[in-house]
Amino acid sequence: MLKKIFKCICEIVIMTKAVIIYILKCEVFLEDVLVQMIAVGWKSVLIVFLSSFFIGMVLALQIGYASINFFSEPVFVATTLGFSLVMELSPVLTAIIITAKVGATITAELGAMKITEQLDALYTLGTNPIKYLAVSRFLACFFMLPILTVFSNVFGICGGMILSKSMWKITISTYFSEILSSITVKTFFHGFIKSFFFALIVVIISCYKGFNAGNNTKEVGKSTTNSVTYSMITIFIFDYFLTSLLVTLKIK
Amino acid sequence: MIKVKNVYKRFGIKNVLCGINFDISSKEIVVILGSSGIGKSVLLKIIVGLLKPDAGTVEIDNINITKCSTFDLQRIRRKIGYVFQEAALFDSLTVYENIAFGLKMFTTFTEDEIKFRVIECLKIVNLEGIEHLKPYELSGGMKKRTALARAIAYNPNYVLCDEPTMGLDIVMIHKINKLIIDLKKKGITSIVVTHDIKSAYEIADRILLLYDGKIIFNGTPLAIKYYENDYIKKLIKYSQIYEKYDK
Numbered sequence: 001m002l003k004k005i006f007k008c009i010c011e012i013v014i015m016t017k018a019v020i021i022y023i024l025k026c027e028v029f030l031e032d033v034l035v036q037m038i039a040v041g042w043k044s045v046l047i048v049f050l051s052s053f054f055i056g057m058v059l060a061l062q063i064g065y066a067s068i069n070f071f072s073e074p075v076f077v078a079t080t081l082g083f084s085l086v087m088e089l090s091p092v093l094t095a096i097i098i099t100a101k102v103g104a105t106i107t108a109e110l111g112a113m114k115i116t117e118q119l120d121a122l123y124t125l126g127t128n129p130i131k132y133l134a135v136s137r138f139l140a141c142f143f144m145l146p147i148l149t150v151f152s153n154v155f156g157i158c159g160g161m162i163l164s165k166s167m168w169k170i171t172i173s174t175y176f177s178e179i180l181s182s183i184t185v186k187t188f189f190h191g192f193i194k195s196f197f198f199a200l201i202v203v204i205i206s207c208y209k210g211f212n213a214g215n216n217t218k219e220v221g222k223s224t225t226n227s228v229t230y231s232m233i234t235i236f237i238f239d240y241f242l243t244s245l246l247v248t249l250k251i252k
Numbered sequence: 253m254i255k256v257k258n259v260y261k262r263f264g265i266k267n268v269l270c271g272i273n274f275d276i277s278s279k280e281i282v283v284i285l286g287s288s289g290i291g292k293s294v295l296l297k298i299i300v301g302l303l304k305p306d307a308g309t310v311e312i313d314n315i316n317i318t319k320c321s322t323f324d325l326q327r328i329r330r331k332i333g334y335v336f337q338e339a340a341l342f343d344s345l346t347v348y349e350n351i352a353f354g355l356k357m358f359t360t361f362t363e364d365e366i367k368f369r370v371i372e373c374l375k376i377v378n379l380e381g382i383e384h385l386k387p388y389e390l391s392g393g394m395k396k397r398t399a400l401a402r403a404i405a406y407n408p409n410y411v412l413c414d415e416p417t418m419g420l421d422i423v424m425i426h427k428i429n430k431l432i433i434d435l436k437k438k439g440i441t442s443i444v445v446t447h448d449i450k451s452a453y454e455i456a457d458r459i460l461l462l463y464d465g466k467i468i469f470n471g472t473p474l475a476i477k478y479y480e481n482d483y484i485k486k487l488i489k490y491s492q493i494y495e496k497y498d499k
Contacts, residue, residue, distance in 0.1 A: 124332065
């Protein structure tokens with residue numbers, strides 16, 4: 001078991017190293033990067049919007065009720081909402097959405113290409129599949145996930161604003177002044193920096209599981225499920241360590 | 253020139269190849285014949301470097317591809333066109349993009365030159381006008397011919413075909429066989445893996461018969477008829493090939 005995990009980690013390191021070398025050598029298929037950016041970014045905006053907007057509303061509702069219990073009126077709604085969304089919820093939530101939507105697609109695509117010998121075909125045509133398939137997906141995820149996280153922040157805050165106005169009668173100007181006073185540049189970067197690491201986790205695990213899928217359709221399905229599961233678990237584990245690190249570095 | 257020396261390959265407990273030796277000269281069509289699951293495709297994949305042999309060497313133009321660097325292997329692969337058993341066309345790309353792929357990777361052709369060559373290759377395989385189609389829109393025969401067009405697009409010295417006629421009707425089989433014979437006229441060396449002895453007779457300069465992990469026959473199509481071996485006799489008898497050569 002330990003030997004297997006060690007082998008997996010070694011293979012992941014080798015694959016990631018190869019991707020980084022191709023990027024540094026500028027051996028990148030720009031057209032494919034653009035296609036992948038659209039797939040990862042633009043095609044995920046709606047789902048990020050819906051999730052973040054409603055999470056924002058739920059948060060405003062919960063915080064409002066909790067503060068009524070303690071202070072008999074809805075105070076600190078915008079402050080708490082902005083803080084928790086920007087620092088924690090948006091990066092994690094967006095990473096989970098991208099894992100489920102994009103990560104699963106990447107693993108399934110690469111796995112299907114493997115069982116139909118398309119990866120072998122790439123080798124015979126003088127192209128390393130990592131260069132042709134992984135690099136573009138790597139760059140697309142690395143740049144689009146943080147952008148989607150920023151969108152998620154905005155959508156979540158807007159969702160919270162609508163609920164705060166309709167339910168707790170907090171004016172828009174009060175809401176935003178509270179938000180702006182609670183979210184500093186460091187607070188923003190706390191979540192933003194984490195999203196880059198989450199992007200790497202999603203794309204590395206998805207590509208690895210795709211390239212190493214078994215040789216039949218059942219195995220591809222299994223690899224896809226594993227890819228999503230492992231990505232999510234790794235995101236949660238890394239979230240703790242990254243948060244600890246960033247707090248220690250006073251990026252909070 | 254391709255030299256296969258003492259190649260062994262094993263999967264789990266099964267010995268697939270047990271000491272394979274043969275040479276292939278330039279401009280020759282060599283057919284590797286054998287029943288299904290005997291290891292013909294494995295041998296072809298070892299020749300192109302997709303699989304590593306457990307022992308033995310494969311030399312292509314005096315370069316040992318089992319020990320060479322990735323860079324050298326890529327350089328060697330530029331000389332080889334490979335047609336996969338299931339065509340292995342890139343399903344997200346159109347026929348045009350599939351055929352142009354190798355040209356973009358291996359040559360410094362301009363977009364116009366690539367377009368000209370793609371259309372030329374499609375003409376060679378009698379598939380003009382399907383450049384815009386995706387692989388899922390093609391029939392089995394069209395996929396095989398597109399794969400052949402992709403393999404020959406960048407003018408390789410060698411073409412390796414894995415079961416190019418499998419699952420096709422007799423007219424299509426004849427068309428593909430004719431294409432392989434035409435490649436020889438253009439100076440291309442071909443290795444064709446098949447279990448179809450009729451196709452082997454139609455195209456081969458030399459037949460290698462793979463049986464039980466070994467090459468048990470290495471000779472001309474005419475010589476195989478007189479080779480004293482039960483398996484060969486059965487193979488010829490069942491395919492009713494005597495008919496053609498007795499006339």
